[in-house]
Amino acid sequence: MPKGTNQKLKLYRLAQIMLENTDDEHYITMPEIMEELGKYEVTADRKTIYADLRDLSVLGIEVEGEPIGNRYHYRVVNRPFELPELKLLVDSIQSSKFITEKKTNTLIKKLEKLVSKYDAQRLQRQVYVSGRIKTMNESIYYTVDAIHNAISENKKIKFQYFQWNVKKEMELRHGGAWYHISPWGLSWDDENYYMIGYDAEAQLIKHYRVDKMLHIRMSDESREGKEHFKKLDMADYAKKSFGMFRGKETSVKMLVNNSLAGVIIDRFGKDVMMIPEDADHFRVNVDVHVSKQFLGWVFSLGEAVKIIGPDEVVEQMRGEARRLMEQYGE
Template sequence: MPKGSKQKFKLYRLAQIMQEQTDEDHFITMPQIMAALAEYDITADRKSVYADLRDLEVLGIEVEGEPVGNRYHYHVVDRPFELPELKLLVDAIQSSKFITEKKTNALIRKLEKLVSKYDAQKLQRQVFVSGRIKTMNESIYYTIDAIHNAISENKKIRFQYFQWNVKKEMELRHDGGWYHISPWGLLWENENYYLVGYDDKADKIKHYRVDKMLHIKTSEEVREGKEHFQKLDLAAYAKKSFGMFGGKEQTVKLLVSNHLSGVIIDRFGKDVMMIPADEEHFTVNVNVYVSRQFLGWVFSLGEGIQIIGSEEVVEQMKAEAKRMIKQYGCSEKELSRQ
């Protein structure tokens, strides 16, 4: 490279030096700035560096100089993100199940570039989430982007859907057939992303795990099902679905012990009406998609909760209890002895 050709990168390198080597607690002097530029084969005099430091403000990089003894010490102030904000983002990325380990590391490295090298070390955090299993589908980010683009363009999408078999291999559902869906929203539930869309063949709203969608393509066909989604509250839809498993939507009446009031509020929100039944219990009516997952949730709370309506759901719970008794080989006589 011809002599002096690197001078045109002077402002860029100065910005890089200031952002990497300074923060609220770490400063750099003018001789140190000039020495750092020299490492990039860039010569500079004090007067030109003073002017360049002022020019950095045009790039959105505010540099402040503070007198310390007989010298000025310079540092970058007012970055786009504060360190606590970036720590929060790092924690969210590390604890997100749908972000792969590879992408997690790549995203954190990018966040580290937003702070000094000193603060970057503080972003090397490790968040431990019980039972967390990172997704193995690296294409999920592009799938999400494709879904958003299709929604903004008012187009349908086509994709294949898979499940894992006992050999831990991807196995396409519907014999590899393509799903043709009108996308209307993305839902975050139970650490997973779900596409919520309209299936015109079935004439109903369905949801799909985004990390299990493959080879997504935007169709030329305009989306359908607008009238369904104008009446749909996605937050309420998620609240009614336990583990995002489907089922018949029904109003279920529960008799609940007072000590489980927090569990009910966490699950159904503070707007749920809890009516006192006696000094130790209350009743609550909730709209849910009744599935084995919902029945399992009720079962997991033990004697503190009981389904008392509708009769149809009560009978479903009885049938599920009988199935479990049969599955584990318990006779009614054995249960009575316990």
């Protein structure tokens, strides 16, 4: 019997048909497979298609056949991603402020190709991107890639940094001066993506919003600051910095109502020591970068949290309280 037409494309098209049309709940029969192949002008007899279905395993596509009635039904099993995993990725992409709406939709479309057309519809129901607060910096992908490349090659990077002005225009900071920084890592905090690096000129560890970095390029100079980052725990650094605003690192003692135990654990982790004070309160010591953002976080928790030490931080909180009274008092 003739081999059929377009044999070079047969295995590719067969893989495409199986991946798009089958999943845990949807099967396809041999006549349907032959009909789908025909749409691509690929013809073959049943015997060769049976062999091709087995050969798909070489491509990492495992096909299972199950007798139902007087016919076999075929489907793909053990995909690289399960639907709940892809839904989790979709949710993460949607909630990422640093990814533009356009890039968000493009990424989700690519994820849909990893499942059948039926499961792709379930992912589409998850898409509620329009209207969300998203960055407008379309170069974010390339900025992140450039940072990773510089870290891999142990090189500094140069970039310009912008802020938004009252006219909603990008305004380069420091008159458009170039920042020359040694990148050491990326951190996610408060829905934003930050590059953490070493500023040799200031001899400080600093962080920068990735979506506000422009015209990034790799430098010929090797990175500096290795000795500082050897003793820096990136996760611990982010935990201590509220909204990634720096301040003097201090061990702060707080008196907390028992009802906020979950809030403290969510912020500082389960290893935090919570020492009972009385029937309704506990004391906690946490290492934080004391900034207005930290003090604002404490303010937001109301009377259920009180800073009780050290004195300098208590005085800073009193100063903020006085400032607020002056700003909003009659």
